[in-house]
Amino acid sequence: MIKVAILGKPNVGKSSFFNRIIRERDAIVSEKAGTTRDIKKRVVSLDDDLEEIILIDTGGLEERDELFNKVKEKAFEVAKEADLILYMVDGRTIPDEEEIKYFRKLQKLNKPLILVVNKVDNDKLMEGVYDFYSLGADEVFPISIAHNRGVGKLIERIKEFVPKKQKIIEATSIEEDIPLEELFSDEEDENLEELKEIKVAIVGRVNVGKSSLLNALVGSERAIVSDIDGTTIDPIDETIYFNGYHITFVDTAGIRRRSKIKDIEKYALMRTEKVLEEADVAILVLDAQNGIVELDEKIGGLIQKHKNACIIVANKWDEAKMDYKKFESEVRDRFKYLYYSPFMVVSAKTKRNIDKLKEKIVYVYGNYTKRIPTSKLNEWIKEATERHHLPTDIRGREIKIYYATQFAIKPPTIALIMNKPKLHFSYERYLINFLRQKDDFTGTPIILIPREKGKKDEKN
Structure with missing residues (x-):
């Protein structure tokens, strides 16, 4: 599958376009700059005759602080791996030096690059599109996602980069004298097996290390990690293959006390509940360094509400000062309603017990799907x-x-x-x-x- 990455400065409409393509409200959209921070991937079909593509929404390119620099670096890493780059700008503005610098950097990748001028809501704004030709783009598409202007043309252009589906050979076209066993390789036989899939939600309060844990589980810097509270807003997911299972991990936004929930974080809380509704296994992440608080218990209550299989994990164990048995005893006392959940300690930083956690996920999923004669x-x-x-x-x-x-x-x-x-x-x-x-x-x-x-x- 080809990868199509959407890049651009904050608040130009990248997430709105992402939602339009996948035909659902997946990425959180807000007028506040920096709403998208981690990358979001979705497999989507643009046409029945074409192969599926991987559409990638990235965080806004901006040089403001440590967090935004990490967001920017992650976006350019995605661009390097993409087969097609859509660079989106705000058509109500004019290109500044920062915009020119970002676009030039993308041009040096020598990949197909389309300049998308969004928010061209009327003919008067269309006149300003010509200012963006100074960026030196080979292709410029003026659109308005809000008014559905030019979006169809852009999608048709994207389709031209997507390979057509391979046609299945009809049985009548196979020569009769070819032995049947020679038509299939061992590798193809393995693909006929039913895929086992496990959806895992990683939940917990703000800054307990959920994103670091996701990175450790998938073995790459998939999620942006920062000491700044609320770094993750959109749920982000990544799939690995482990012990015969495709395990999809979803890192949810950190939950804070309701009185402290700020603007777009209320949407993140709703997304966390939605993720739990769709998840098989929930990993409740606790902070081993700072201990258990009342909010941890309330988050555990969400897991009980949605009847997920559950593993309680104490992260940052490399920095913990408490005795293991004492910590486990407190966990059992505070989470009596999750009494069936196994408890384990991990360190996303040192990778301690990360493989054991993967094994535990498969183990509890087996019980979650158990049938009794x-x-x-x-x-x-x-x-x-x-x-x-x-x-x-x-x-x-x-x-x-x-x-x-x-x-x-x-x-x-x-x-x-x-x-x-x-x-x-x-x-x-x-x-x-x-x-x-x-x-x-x-x-x-x-x-x-x-x-x-x-x-x-x-x-x-």
């Missing part, structure tokens, strides 16, 4: 109810579980078919703990749903 499940439920009888209802009538069946995974979700579809929370907890004694469900919640006999089973 109906016969075995009913055998366990019968044993549990015989050991400890169900309580009667408020009128003293006996409550019975006729049978149980698991009807969903992610997490394991079990319907209990009963004469009275009510289950006291203490007995529900007893049954769940009993099931955990019978099989390994480390890292995943177990959901029990009482159902009246004869009613259709469906997941809440």
Whole structure:
């Protein structure tokens, strides 16, 4: 797949164009300069007859402080790897020395480079487009994303850089005397296997090292790391192949106390919730150096709410002053509702336990997708109810579980078919703990749903 990178100074409309191409509101858009800081990648199809492309949105090019310099450096690194560069400018301005310097730097890469003049909302602004020809661009496309002017022409031009899909050879065109086994190589056979995919959300409060952890897990400087709070705003993702699985890590924006959430960070909080909704495994990142705070517990509550598999990770262990057992004891005390989650310490800086964390992700995902045979499940439920009888209802009538069946995974979700579809929370907890004694469900919640006999089973 070819890579198409969008570069430009802050607030010229790069993220708006990115959203237009992928046809959804993925990148956060704001009038505030510097909203996009990390790169965002999406695989997108521009036409049914063309191969898919990797579209990359970058942070604004600006020389302001340490954080913005890192954003700028990352954007130019992306440009070096791209097959096509779209350099976007604001058509309501005129090119300054900084703009000329950036564009000249991109020209030296000797790659296809298109100058996109955005915010040309009317014919009067179109006259100002000619000022940008001084940059020496071979191709200039005036557009207005807000008014959908010229966007279609630009997309058609991008399509010309994209290879067409290879046509599948019809069976009738294969010579009959060629042995079937010679038509496929071992490598092609491997591609026929169903891909196993795990979505992992990395969550935590501001500045606990989530972006550093993402970089350590994927083995590259994928996310921008800075001591400045709120460096990550958009969720950013990267996929690796590990132990037979494609693992996609999503680094979410750091969450701070609601009273301290600033302007665009409220959108970041909403994105974090959306990421958890779509994730399989959540990594709750704690700061081993500064300890656990109340906000950590609230973030853990979001994981419980979305019923993700969970691993609790104490990052910055190389700088921690607390004893391991003491820290683990505090974790178990503060996160009782995530009691099923394994706990481990890591250091994104020194790479301590990073491979073990990857192994743990695969391990808890296996439990998150576990299915219990109906016969075995009913055998366990019968044993549990015989050991400890169900309580009667408020009128003293006996409550019975006729049978149980698991009807969903992610997490394991079990319907209990009963004469009275009510289950006291203490007995529900007893049954769940009993099931955990019978099989390994480390890292995943177990959901029990009482159902009246004869009613259709469906997941809440």
